[in-house]
Structure formats: C-alpha cells, structure tokens
Amino acid sequence: MTELTETRLSETLAHMRATAPLVQNITNFVAMNIQANVMLAAGASPAMVHSSAEAAEFAGIAQALSINIGTADPAWSGAMEAAATASVAGGKPWVLDPVAVGATGFRRTLGARLLALRPSVIRGNASEVLALAGQLRAGRGADAADSVAEAEAAATRLALQAGCTVAVTGPVDFVTDGHRAARIRNGHPMMPRVTALGCALTGLVAAFTVDQDPFRATLGALAYYGLAGEVAGRSAEGPGSFQVAFLDALHALGPNDLTAGARIEEIPA
C-alpha cells in the first residue's frame, strides 16, 4: 500500500485545489453545464472551448484537456484531434471519454482516431472500455450493459497497448496503468440516475492530472467523487435533490475527508 495509502490519495485533491488548473473541455451538449459546475465546485477552472477556429490555440493556454465524444459530429472531430495533438505537443495531459463508442460506425472510427493521439487517461463505463479495447458489443447509448469485472482484463490490455491509465467506472471502479491496479468502492446508486455525472468526472480527472502521476491522480479523483456521492446520498430524496447535494459535497469535502472515507483496494501486480 505504499503507492496508494489514503493519505497519498488525499494529497492529489489538495494539489488540484492549490493549482486550480485551467482545463479545456470539449464535451457533449448534455454535459456542458453540469461538467462546468462539478469542476467549479471541486475547485478547478473549466473552459468549454471546442470550435475548430480556436480549440488548438486554446490548448496552448489550458493546463489540461478533456475530450468527450457524446454528441460529437464531423465538424467537431477535427477540433478534437487538433486540440489533443496540441496538448501532447505541449507536454500536457489529456483525458478521453469514449461515450457509447461501440454504438455507431462514426463513434468507432472517431474513438480509434483519438486513441491514436495517446490520451493520458481514458475514463469510460465497462461497455465503452470493452468496445475501445476491440471487443465490440452492441451499444445502448451511454448505459453500461457490461459489468466492470468483465472489463478489467480489457482495461489492462488497453492500458498497456495505449500506454495510458484506464478507469472503468461503475458500482465498483477499476483503475490501471497496466502495471498498477486498484478498485474503488466509493459511490452511490443514485449517481447513474443523474445525467452526465460520468462525463463531468472525466473533466475532473483532467484537472487532477495536472502535474500529478496520472494513475494516482485518477484514483484520487474517483475516490473523491464517489465519496461526494455517498455524502449526497445521505440527504437526497431523489435524483433532483441528489444532484444539488452532490455539488455541495464536492465543494465541502477536503483532503482529510478523503483520507478518512476513501475505500481503495490495491490489486497486487
């Protein structure tokens, strides 16, 4: 547990807050507002900049980039590729969210093109990670028809092949960089009943990766996010009040709360 003590994970939150990194997000229309609110509540500085007229230029200003293909179209694909290329050229981290990547031919092609641009982290549900790893399944929008457990082997293979950290989120999260791996048992069953909370998490992971080890930063972001879900779940009466309490919890929770509440299980190599 040298790598992943709860104290070391909580340091990733403290570092993100102290940095308040400017993160460029090219995300889907459903997620834009809640993703910005999640990132602001957590202490990051989000900017939604996706036009091909400026996406690559802005990637030179931002400290990290997140790309989400949820409502991508051909006009946006070019901006996504240009921004990712600029981020890599600038030595900055970028995070890929392959929403429903197995559902249509357009998404499969776009997912493969973005994967080739070497994201630092990929965050998806089990079906998306399986699809991206080459085991295409029938997609059902952004739902996860496959379990996280089924996706663990595919995630490890994807992490090794793509040279990145892969996070499979669900009732239990699984994170690996191909050499190290861990499961996170924080979270609440109401989270998938609020749209785009997974997308918003991807933006938050990008904020955590600024000047931090991507594997550990991803674990920190996921444990913090799940813990905020647990706190929200205690007072929520449904998905409406859950979303409100979740944003409040992201704002209220600090590194000490994360040290006390993170439920990480390191998996021996």
Place this chain on the structure above:
Amino acid sequence: MTELTETRLSETLAHMRATAPLVQNITNFVAMNIQANVMLAAGASPAMVHSSAEAAEFAGIAQALSINIGTADPAWSGAMEAAATASVAGGKPWVLDPVAVGATGFRRTLGARLLALRPSVIRGNASEVLALAGQLRAGRGADAADSVAEAEAAATRLALQAGCTVAVTGPVDFVTDGHRAARIRNGHPMMPRVTALGCALTGLVAAFTVDQDPFRATLGALAYYGLAGEVAGRSAEGPGSFQVAFLDALHALGPNDLTAGARIEEIPA
C-alpha cells in the same frame, strides 16, 4: 370510461418502467440536460444523438425517437428527417415537438416536412398546434399565446389529417387521436417558469409509446407528469426548488399514485 380508467392509465407507467426503453432524442440545446434528467428520473433510458453522421443509424438501435425543433438549423434538419424516416421504416414510434413552429419561415418549412414523415404523437402548446394545423398566428418563442380550448378543434383536425395523436399542453391538457379525446387537469402553475419542461415531456411521451397505444400512452405520460408537478408544488419555494422537487417526484411516484391522483376527463365522441 372503459378506455381511460385511472387504473389503465397507471399501467402505461408500469409498462414504461418495466421496459426502460432506449429513446433517441434530437432536441434543443436548452432542453438536453433537463430532458435527460427527466427521463432518467422517470425510469427511461435517454440518448441524445443528433449528428447526421449517425442519427439514422442510431434510430435503428433505439426503441423510440423524439424530435424537437427548438434550436434546429439546416445542418440538423437532415438528421431529423433521416432519423424519423428510419424510425418509421423500423415500425417504431416517434414524437414531434414543434417548438415555436409559427415564429419563422425556417420553422414553418421544417415543421411541415417533419409532419409529412408521420409522427406517432405531436406534443405542443396551443399556439404551436394551431400553427401546425395551418392557422398561423404570430409566434412568441416557446410561449403559448393561445389557450388550449382554442386549439382543441385544430388538434382534432390535425390528428385526423396526420393520422396521429395530438397533445396540447397547458393549464388543462387536451389529447386526441381524432376519434378519442380527453382532458387532463393535473399540473402546477410553476411548470412554465422552469425552462424546457415541455420539451422534456416530449421525450417522456416517446418513452411511454414503446409497445403501447399512443393515445393512451400519451395520456398516461401527461397525467404522471402533471401529478409530479403537483407534488413538487407542495414543497417548492420558487422555480429553483420546484425543478429539484419535480425530478424527485418523477422518481418517487408509482402506478398506484397515478391511479389515485390522475384527473382525466374523457370527452364523448
């Protein structure tokens, strides 16, 4: 009342929840997030897929489709028509929301083209239904300048001509398929003070129509929606807390609540 007992209406909610249908939504940018949240809270599975690169292909995966012209533009019009055509070819229901259809020439033309693609249900306010039925009025955005009562005759004519169910929503809702008709007296005056709740209802109607009689399914969706508004109105202190309580109520209400609370008035043929 054989058709429309409250018990039979409540069965439409039970059926939708048991099916958790995957519904493709091509909707406007204002509505996307709240429409997804409304549908998730109610128990459906929404996917916002509108790019011309994949809209028709995705219509082959989804179980129903909703199309809303609120922020349509020429690039989206083609995707709307292709998706509607694919839905009809696949024998699946699709629902049209003709937002502010009378306001501009672009909307009038697009509305007529979509109407020709034979929606299963049209849901709009009185002004929109009047405009779509050919009685063009001066549009005022998404507001309803005309009363539901004025639109009842137009709705019946439109239902007969287009061979579909037409729902006119307002303080009292009116639903007809040209042969059967009913009014629904559920709802709350705060509902029009939260943006896009009408749009979100259109997505929910699409979810209800999967494998159900469109006329009865529409009535069930509207009564359930209005009842959730009544529940939310009891605790809300303004439009912000109303939206939160409304999502909670959509999640909490079940078929038995609908049996007890639906206020349907069947109109003799």
Place this chain on the structure above:
Amino acid sequence: MTELTETRLSETLAHMRATAPLVQNITNFVAMNIQANVMLAAGASPAMVHSSAEAAEFAGIAQALSINIGTADPAWSGAMEAAATASVAGGKPWVLDPVAVGATGFRRTLGARLLALRPSVIRGNASEVLALAGQLRAGRGADAADSVAEAEAAATRLALQAGCTVAVTGPVDFVTDGHRAARIRNGHPMMPRVTALGCALTGLVAAFTVDQDPFRATLGALAYYGLAGEVAGRSAEGPGSFQVAFLDALHALGPNDLTAGARIEEIPA
C-alpha cells in the same frame, strides 16, 4: 442621487416584470439552460434562437437581443452579426457579453466586429472589458484575472468610444455610460462558483433595457441580481443549493425588496 435613488432603480424591475419582454438570446451552450431559467424566474420571456436560417428574422419579433461569444464558432458569427444588425435597424437594444474575448485570435476578431455593431450595453468581467478596450491581457477562460478597479478607466473609455453603457461585474460592480457612473456592492462570493451566472445576467440586462434608459436599467438589473445572490447565500450550503436558492430568490424578490436592499454608490462625474 437624483438619477439613482434606490426607488428609481426598483422601478426598472417593476417595468421589466410588467413588460415581460421577449428577449432573443444567442448564447453559449453552457449557459443556455440556466440563462433561460434565470430570465423566467425574474419574469422575462427568453427565446434561444441562433441559427443563421432565422436569427435575423427572429430579431424582428423579439424586443431585445443578447449576444454571448462563449462558445461561438464561425457558423454562429454570421448569425450574431445579422441579428445585431437587425436589432439596431429596428431601434431595439442589444447587449454584448464578450466572454474570454482576449483568449484567442478568433474571439478578438469576433469581439471587434460585434463592437462595431453598436451594442446598447456591454457586460463582462474586468479582464474582458480590458481586452475589449484594447488592453489585451492573457486570457484565462471566463475567469477574471484583473480586478474591477483596474478596469474602471478602461470601461469609461470604452463607453465613450462605443457610445454605450459598460458594466464590469465582480465583487463590486462598476457601471458607466461614459458620463454617469456608479458602483454596486450587492452580491455573494458563491456566485462565481456556479457556472454561467454572469452569462445569464447578460440576458437579464437585455430584458431590463426594453423601453428603459440603458444605464439605469443595467444598474437595476445588477443590483437585483446581486441582492438575489445575498438572499441565496443565507441558506445555501454549497454551490448546488446556492443555484437553487438563487432562482427562488429571483422569483421572490420584488421592487420593494430592491428599494430596501440595493447598495448603489453614485460616482460624481
């Protein structure tokens, strides 16, 4: 204080509510939903209409226009210019929100083109007003890296050159038309932790300017908005509950509350 007594400011709210003006908004994707909800809660009638197929035509119907460049792209730029031109031709007010105008070349060019179309009011943070006034700084997305005090001189110069009212918002707001000036000390530190509240305010300013003196209308809108923030801050436990309480407060506050709570400091010419 003849111009700016709290009573006269509160009349701007009363007038806006009585008019319930139809305001066309060409705004960014992050802001669309919350901007519509803010305007509905306050008593205005928002319509989000931005397609080049109808933006200028709709400007002929609407009573005011707001333009926000937060997620503009080349396809939208033309619609923005056409709608602004139509508004000016129709003698109607329009309000410019130059989001992150200094951040990229595309934004600088677009900002200059829109400025030439003679907005009635410009509302931005200190960095944006400085950038638009020609003192370009490194942009950090929508954040304000510069203080309002630093921007006061630039705002006055911009107001005189562009012949409009300029509002610089921040912990203390500054409003000037080049001849008159005032500071507003209403507001709450949680406001920048909720995304797009500044954007939403721009739409509200547009509603206030209908048939009212732009300088006084802008002051009224800003004092009312800040006061709603203060009310929300009393009960909020974080940015989630703040947003909910803020919408409730916008709906609940009336002219008398504004008379009692506005904190305006007129600056001698």
